[in-house]
Amino acid sequence: MKPTSTIRSTSKRPPRMKQRRSSTRERGVASILAMMFLILFGSLAAAMAIASKGNIRTAATHVHVVRALGAAETGLTIASARLHEAAQRFIISKSDITGSLASELWNGNTSNAGTVQVQSPLTSYPESSTPSGIAQAVANRHACDQNVVTGVGVSQPTLGNAISGADQAVYAKTGWLYTPVVGVDPAGAGGKPTLGFSVTYAPLVDGRTVRAIVTGFDFGYTRAGQPLSRTIMQDFELSKRVKQAIVSPTRVMLGRNVMVSGDLGCRFTQVDKPNGEPLTMRSDFLGIDPILDLKLKDFFTGVVAYDTDGDNRLRVNHPIESLGIPSNSKDYDGSGKASNAFLDILDNGYIDDFSIFVKHFDKNGDGRLALSKALTLGTPAESETPEFTLDDDLALLIDSAIPDRNVNGVYGYNDANLNGKWDKGETIADMDDVTLGWRDGYIDKKDRYAKVGGRVIYKTTQSAWTAAQGAVANQVQGSIVPGAGKAAQTFGASDNILPNPSDAVFSAQQAVLATLANGTAFNTQVATNLGVSAASLATYVELKPRSSTSPRFERLDPDNDNDGRPDNYTTAYWEKMPFNSPSCTDIYYRPVYQNMVFKSPVIPVGTNALFVNCTFIGVTLVKTTVDNTHPLWSSYGLMTIQGDGFPGVSPARSVYAGTKYPTMLPSTAVPPNQALLIASTPLDKADIPSDQVALTTGYSALANPLVVGGKRIVNTKPLSNNVRFHDCTIVGSVVSDNPTVFTNIRNKVQFTGKTKFTTKNPSAPDDPNYNPTDAQLAEINKSSMILPNYSVDVGNFNAPPDQDIHLQGAIIAGLMDLRGNVTVDGALLMTFNPQPGVAPLIDVGGNAVGNPADFNLSVGYFGAADGEKEGIDPSTLPIVNGQRIVGWDLNGDGLPDLVPPATPTLAQINAGATAVPFYGYGRIQLRLNPQMTLPDGIMLPLQFTALPLTYREGKP
Structure with missing residues (x-):
């Protein structure tokens, strides 16, 4: 088989070319794609154009909306100011602003x-007539507006009925005030401003609230x-409120460990008298440490010279005040280093004490x-090393101040052990x-410390004060923080700003409360507590020890033997008055009522009792003699310790055995109708027998005797x-009769120990038998204390x-002293206004005597050098065994019987004389309660208060 042969061509051919697609087809595809993208981008562009146009239109509309809303906000601000x-x-005496009254x-x-x-008008605008009501006053103010826009709404302020369709469950049917539109800016080319607002004032059905409905307009944008x-819209509530935590016609004295939250009102004007400063205020930090004292001394020197706004602080970045800040390079402790004592460690821009x-x-x-271990236990600072332990009372005062720090109305704690601290x-x-920062165991900037958290307002002028007493800052120390936009200290205030709480102002409210003291007779209630008859009280013998928790009664017998003492004086209870004072002015034998419950009692005149661990429900009325104008009212019955160790009258009196009776006495006031008691040192003309008148030098200068009900009075205690x-x-209120003259020795009420005021019985909060009735509660809520022309002591001298x-x-009294551990949630309104030549500042001849500045509202500890005659200045007390003492206890009752500078004899020491330590400054906080209902009588202006949570947008 022959092999297959491959035939190859030898002729040359041109290379084969790659075939190209039809260009027509390619151009068609590209056109289609281009058209698609063209449509797509065109659509997007159109959409974006449409969106942009919408956004522009929306943005433009939003601008107009914001402008209209801004005009409405402007209108709301103006509406608030005009309501206020x-x-x-309108200054009124009625204080309970009910819905119907509003x-x-x-x-x-x-x-x-x-x-x-x-x-x-406070802004001096013209008006044709005095308004009859608040709505008309608001209308009058709006009637003075200029730049009024016509053709929109009403053309003038109009009072009328509610708008159609207004919810009658919310709005009142009548009393609406409609006001014209007012332009915010000047009129433009078209004759109108671009912005404006109108206000409709709509009263609500509760009567107390008015809703300001404000519509803002932008005339540059119209539709149809x-x-x-x-x-x-926002709601405003009508009320009448006192703005001061203290108002006093006498001097005001604020000592160490005292803080005030609220304005402070000082009406005292007699600055030319010794100690005549209307206000004496001590720093809370002086006296704690000697090196700190040096720093504070330098600081207060700077305050006197450079404080421009009167707040007792120096601003770090102020061009003038900063010049008063002492150098931080000074070495105060001898360490050889700069103390850097005046740094803005609180990061608030101020240096203060x-x-x-x-x-x-x-x-x-x-x-x-970090505070002491006792105060940090259970707090976030519990594991901290203590840094300040020298005064736990001061530390607790600052750390527990401002209890509602987030201002949500929920604050406080369950004081399970009733010790007054968490x-x-x-x-x-x-x-x-x-x-x-509340009770977190630290003192720091979160505590927002201020000696006075509010304004200080004076009746006197600054020029009068400084001319008579020198720079105000010399006597007024401690930071004053008034709030934004307010002056720390205001002088020359009118009565409309600084009210005048006189006795007459509260007479109606006092009378109302007095009628609510409608319980059964006082002795009947005492007998019921003891389980005996009222008739047996005259001979009742208390056998239970004072430590008993059962009701107890230690009786006090009358003085039937005319020796000036109760007939059971050897066993009766007695105490110096004021209680525990180192400078007592009198001594009182007292009946003692212990562990009893009283319901709306009337404490009879002359009781002069001590109540221990008793509960008072409803209104308690303290009776006294109103006509106490005799110049010796406070002198009749004064007692001192006699040689037998018991109190007795001074000067001593004896029964006159002769028959030459004073001729000015009625027959009912001489034997045989009444024994004639003659003082060893004559006090009045009846202390001189008629046959001795011509022989008595100064007889004519003696006062006439006091005769009441046909009987001569030589002891006014009864x-x-x-x-x-x-x-x-x-659980309720304490009220007294209103004596004509302030007699602090005779008419006084003292609250000591752990006495508390409340409106609900802590032991039986839901039992109507142990709580005030609704009728009582309505008046009790206005004031827990009305004691006009009475002297009131709150706390002990050297309080434990x-x-x-x-x-x-509202705490109303003639005059008041507070010491120890005291908390006041409300306001102190004092009524006693001492004037030279007006009783008690007169002698028996009617001549002016004494110093009005000796009467003061004393909060904390002061001494005689400050004008506080009954008090003690702790810095002057002697030191015994490393501790300051207030005196020596000679009889084992824990109270000082021997006061400095006196010291016990060796015999007294051997007999058991014991040094009584000074227990410390305590802590006193006065917190204004702006929500409290005031008693009727005090003339104060009404006010509208904005309710922030009611603000909203939209139509009614």
Whole structure:
């Protein structure tokens, strides 16, 4: 088989070319794709153009909406200011602003508002007539507006009925005020401004609330011929409130360990008298440490010279105040290094006594002070090393100030052991308050410390003060933090700003409360507590020890033998008055009522009792003699310790055995109708027998005797009432008669121990038998204390550490002293206004005597050098065995019988004389409660308060 051969061509051919597709086909595909993309991008472009145009239009509309809303916000601000101004024009004596009264005041009926004064416009705008009501006052103010836009809404302020369709369950049917549109900016080329607002004031059905309905307009954007508008609303509540935590016609004295939250009102004007400063205020940090004192002394020197706004702080970046900040290079402790004592450690832009204090004790430089182990137990600082342990009362005062730190209305704790302070394990109502610094175991900037958290307002002028007493800052120390936009200290205030709480102001409210003291007779209630008859009380003998928890009664017998003492004086209880004072002014024998419950009692005149661990439910009325104008009212019956160790009258009196009776006495006041008691040192003309008148030098200068009901009076204690409540619970109010003259020795009420005021019985909160009635509660809520022209002591002199007194509501008294551990949630309104030549500042001849500045509202500890005659200045107390003492106890009752500078004799020491230590400054906090209902009588302006949570957008 032959092999197959491959035939190859030898001829040359051109190379084979790759065939190309038809160009026409290619162009068609490309065209189609291009058209598709063109359509796609064109559609996207159109869509984007449409969207952009919509966005532009939306953005433009949004701008107009925001502008209209801004105009509405402007209108709401103006509406708020005009409501506030209009309300302030009406000064009324009625204090309980009920819905019906508020509605009447809004609509122009003031017949039920008590005494009414209508002030001239506060911003001095013209008006044709005095408004009859608040709505008319608001209308008058709007009637003065310029730049009014016509053609939109009403052309002038109009009072009328509610708008059509208004919800009658929310809005009142009448009393609506409609106001014209007011331009926000000047009129433009078209004769109209671009922006404007109108306000409609709509009263709500509750009577107390007015809703401001504000519509803002943008006239630069219209639809269907109408300008674009937006509406917002907010509610405002009408009320009458005191703004001061303290108002006093006498000097005000705030000592160490005292804080005030609220404005401070000082009406004292007699600055030319010795100690005549209207306010004496001590730093809380002076006297703690000698080196700290040196720093504070330098700082206060700078305050006097450079503090421009009167807040007792120096601003770090202020061109003038910063010049007063002492040098940080000074070596105060002798270490050879700069002390850097005046740094802004609180990072608030200020140097004050608090920042200097914190810097002084801050050992680790963290800007805060860890407190003692006793105060950090159970707190976030429990594991910290203590940095400040020298004054636990001060530390606790600052750390527990401002209990509602997040201002949500929920605060406090369950004080299970009733010691007046939070302890580990006790339930805290809102732990967020702890996060914000309340009882966290530290003192730091979160505590927002201020000696006075508010304004200080004076009746006197600054020029009068400085001319008579020197620079205000010499007597007023401690930071004053008034709030944004407010002056720290204001001088020359009018009565409309600083009210005048006189006795007459509260007479009506006092009378109302007095009528509610409608319980069974006092002795009947005492007998019921003891389980005996009222008739047996005159001979009752108490056998139970004072440690008993059962009702006890230690009786006090009358003085039938005319020796000036109760007939059972050897066994009767007695105490110096004021209680525990190193400078007592008198001594009282007292009946003692212990562990009893009283329901709306009337404490009879002359009882002069001590109540221990008693509960008072409802209204307690303390009776006294109103006509106490005799110049020797406080002198008749004065007692001193006699040679037998018991109190007796001074000067001593004896029964006159002769027959030459004073001729000015009626027959009913001489034997045989009444024994004639002659004083060893004559006090009045009846102490001189008629046959001795011509022989007595100065007889004509003696006072006429006091005769009451045909009987001569040589002891006014039975005609007065000097009462002490110790460890008592007062579920309600205490009220007294209104004596004509302030006699602090005779008419005094003292609250000591753990006395508390409340409106609900903590032992039986739901038992109507042990709580005030609804009728009583309505008046009790206005004031827990009305003691006009009475002297009131809250707390002991040298108060023991376990003292814990709580007061609440409007506290009304002639004059008051507070010491130890005291908390007041409310306001202190003092009524006594001492004037030279007016009793008690007169002698028996009617001549002016004494110093008005000796009467003062004393909060904390002061001494005689400060004008506090009954008090003690702890810095002057002697030191015995390393501790300051207030005196020596000679009889074992724990109270000082021998006071400095006196010292016990060797015999007294051998007999058991014991030094009584000074227990410390305590802690006193006065917190204004702006929500409290005031008693009727005090003339104060009305006010509208914005309710922030009611703000909203939209139409009614």
